[in-house]
Amino acid sequence: MSTRGWIRCRGVSGMSVLGLCVAATLTLAGQGTAPSKEHADDAAAFKEFSARVQDYVKLRKTVETSLPAMKPTDLPEMIAAHQQALARKTREARPHAAPGDIFTPAACEAFRHASRAALQGPNAAGSRAYMERGAPNPAMPLRVNGVYPDAEPTTALPPALLAAFPPLPAEVAYRIVGRTLILVDVESRLIVDVARDVLPPA
Numbered sequence: 001m002s003t004r005g006w007i008r009c010r011g012v013s014g015m016s017v018l019g020l021c022v023a024a025t026l027t028l029a030g031q032g033t034a035p036s037k038e039h040a041d042d043a044a045a046f047k048e049f050s051a052r053v054q055d056y057v058k059l060r061k062t063v064e065t066s067l068p069a070m071k072p073t074d075l076p077e078m079i080a081a082h083q084q085a086l087a088r089k090t091r092e093a094r095p096h097a098a099p100g101d102i103f104t105p106a107a108c109e110a111f112r113h114a115s116r117a118a119l120q121g122p123n124a125a126g127s128r129a130y131m132e133r134g135a136p137n138p139a140m141p142l143r144v145n146g147v148y149p150d151a152e153p154t155t156a157l158p159p160a161l162l163a164a165f166p167p168l169p170a171e172v173a174y175r176i177v178g179r180t181l182i183l184v185d186v187e188s189r190l191i192v193d194v195a196r197d198v199l200p201p202a
Contacts (some may be wrong), residue, residue, distance in 0.1 A: 045106035046166045052102040063089045087188035091145045103195035111198045114164040127158035138178030148189045
């Protein structure tokens with residue numbers, strides 16, 4: 001399967017991703033074109049990554065039910081207090097969390113392959129410029145179970161990378177700091193996992 005077709009296949013959201021990728025693989029097999037071992041390994045790595053993300057989301061939802069319900073408010077201090085409580089309780093629920101728990105070595109390789117393919121070609125400059133707008137300090141300390149600083153901006157992923165990466169539940173999001181890819185809890189801003197040197201050098 002070509003890189004372009006592989007990226008398009010992975011860009012579909014939800015549980016249909018695996019089914020569509022398998023169907024595309026079978027179609028190519030019928031045409032006498034077998035997917036490469038790298039593509040097969042990346043598909044397996046992304047499947048495991050998505051399963052580990054779902055495990056985190058289940059844990060996070062369990063933690064949230066133990067906290068007082070957040071009432072609608074415009075008071076920043078109330079919102080911040082809820083975020084801090086959620087981050088603290090989530091951290092307590094995974095005290096031994098470490099880099100690689102979700103971004104496994106195989107998943108990191110899959111993300112590197114996807115990033116390299118997405119940031120090549122005539123659209124590479126536009127994607128790079130998209131990420132550079134309001135980019136955070138690349139030297140910012142990043143620690144699993146730490147909190148992404150409120151004062152730091154967040155880098156939006158360009159469409160090419162969003163299409164190449166596995167879709168995420170609403171509770172978590174990808175963030176880029178320099179060449180590092182991180183997974184962040186959207187509400188608590190807790191850094192769930194860190195994958196370093198994923199994006200290719202500019």
